[in-house]
Amino acid sequence: MPSYTFDAYGFDTITTTGPDPFDSNNTGNSDSVANGSTIRIDPSAVASDLVMIDNDSTFEDGDGQQELADPLTLNGTQFSPGTSVETEYAYVIRPVGSTDPGDNITIYVLEFDGDVVGIASDKRLIPGQEYKIVSIASNDPTIAYADMAVCFLRGTLIAVPDGERAVEDIQVGDLVTTVDDGPQEVVWCGRQKVSGQGNLAPIRIARGALGNNRDLFVSPQHRILVAADWLAGGQEHLVPAKALVGLPGIGISPRYVVHYHHIMCAAHHLVRANGAIAETMLPGPEALRVLGPVAQEEIAAVAGPPESMPPARPCLRVGQWRRMLRHAERVSRIAPVMAHPVP
Template sequence: MRPQLFCVQGITATESTVADWAYQSYILYSEAGNSINYTSGDGVDEPGTLTDNTGDTEFDIGEELFVGETSVGTYYGSYTDGDSNVYLIVATGENVGIIYSTLDATTTESELPNNISTDDVNDTDPIPVCFLPGTLIATPDGDVRIETLQIGDVINSHQGPPIPIRWIGRQTVQMTLGPAERMLPVRVRAGALDRCVPHTDLDLTPDHGLMLDGLLCNAGALVNGTTIHPIPKAELGERYVVYHIEVEDHQLIIANGVPAETFLDNATRRTFDNYCEYVERFGETEGMQMLAAPRVLSRQRLPARLRDRLDQRALALAAPADAAA
């Protein structure tokens, strides 16, 4: 089974002021070309905790990590096997390092492949375009919760005929591996974009595009801290699941009453839990053509007219609460 990867690499602290990650065993590796190799039988059962001692709550690629007060190397990235077991990879020198595991040494060696491709190590921060559970997708028969949709179901497109679902990606994000604050899912409150738009709160990843005034705006670019804001980590729990809908082309569908983009493969499809299902159905397919609409990636790029309108919506939604107070 091909490994699946997490789409985030930050490590969230527990009760301390540093990021930490408990492990049960480790094994040394060497890197040759694009292959990370280890020797069978060399795993060591020695529990411990990796920390960064920096006072933040995340491990960042390239930062120094410690066990106790001893430096053990720099954070290389994370790897997740086909059974969703997570391993942290720490570089200790040129082309050498340590693989840390939450499993005992014997189980670790049975779960890991003989060699790990560096292409399968999450050393960046790929975040797929996704919806969170409960998102209501418009279909010819009415709104349907995204987690209940199936491949082949027909959904409404924005200003076009209904279209069949080609694939539904599913990814589990564990909060012990992030995400970084800037990549937390975003909540667009009901009525935040226009009167009754969305018609109910819409939760989605920050890079998910919503069509507003002919612009494909990343949800993260719309954040104003009040009616559009990151979802608190405490609400997300230890883990949460995100979903993406893929159709034949990059399209706009309707989510909670808002025109929203479908999945556009930009090398992140392989990060989904059910990526193997995709490969079995379609093989390794090429990416698709992006929608022609201009894209707004940050709030600084948001046109003043649109920013002002969203601010006015925030004031309008706050007015009843202010009156009640």
């Protein structure tokens, strides 16, 4: 049977106010809605990887085929593979102070072998953020695994001054370690949830393919630093990941839904991502077009007009790269495509 992985938090990492929304093994607590109960993930909490197997593509209540695939410890109790897992009921929550339905998150109460033990969600929960319970979403919920807060790019490690940090944990004001200019401040962060099919399917760069020390997944247009002696002048260039498909270890990795994370500095920089060298966001017209008006306004406020940020290296379009690659093959000058060596 297929396996699925998503984030889970045990109740021992959650603080509540008002009537306890998790006091039942069967149904949501309407009093917690009426009285505006809140929940907060402890600031130091780290989500657990809940890995389960199922004979279909939906997570639901009353499905006896849903089982843990790997051991998991929640609330100090270790649950073994084969433990029955269901989603017993669900709430809609949003950050305290927000009235925007666009901020809504659905949390799914997890039941292991008949007892509720924690929550999962359809969007990432931020530790330390307080959320108000808005409504009971369902007492018999069903959700596609593809719509859970899964781990595309979660765990992708970006070099920072004190080591490495997962990209989803990087916030505005944090420092990232750049290849050319050392520590630089992040001035904007963004996240998109999109279909992982067709021209949006992520590109997988297998461990070692471009100097990376673990598999790296990026969006098709995300530029990666490459170098080869047959490139113009032997220079380093930035090339869209999709242009590299077909090289050893690089291919398309479609899935139902993906979460793309963006980090931008005041200038265009190169950073290590899982050991490979990739760009920070360059706010050109194409990148801005797909982000939407709100993000465009935020970026304009911190970065100015797109033409004011030159690229960190010469950028090749997909067609340019492929023509150069074909020419190199014809004249037998093809050489490995390299990135900076891993230190």
